[in-house]
Amino acid sequence: MSIVNYKLTRLACFAGIVLLQALILNQLHIGGIATPFVYIVLTLKAPSDRGTAPLMLEAFIAGLAIDILSNSPGMNAAATVALAFARGTLLKLFMGRDMQEAFIPGAKTMGWQAFLKYATGSILLHHALLLSLEYASLAHPITWLGRILACTACTLLCLTAVEKMTYR
DSSP, rough: OOHHHHHHHHHHHHHHHHHHHHTTTGOOOOOOBBBBOOOHHHHHHHHHTSSHHHHHHHHHHHHHHHHHHTOSHHHHHHHHHHHHHHHHHHHHHHHHHHHHHOOSHHHHHHHHHHHHHHHHHHHHHHHHHHHHHOOOSSSHHHHHHHHHHHHHHHHHHHHHHHHHHOOO
């Protein structure tokens, strides 16, 4: 695949995932508390050799697009930029020393166990930041924690389903 085709494919995926998140998934509240935030797959599945600054810019644009389409005050942008900033550390933490030069994080390249650890840690970090900004109060800590865990489980389930479909 040429670099132009790769960039066009990535741009089309970017637009599709952002629209899916903002127009459909943000309206979905499973059990009244769990919302899948699948747009973070753009940050999680970016090539490992992508620099932190370009990845943070991409994450900011994706988060800002979600915020604009969802009428939220920058919470998605902030949480996604923080995830992009921490992604390199999370990859090293869950990949160990045998990290290849450049790869796209996934079950194929990392193995299921390492990928699920990486995805769970990343999703948990993102959701904890996002929902902390959304709640802006610890008046109801059980509800806040329950929502973080429910959204994390829901997003991880969606990400795992997509990964299973593309694994073969």
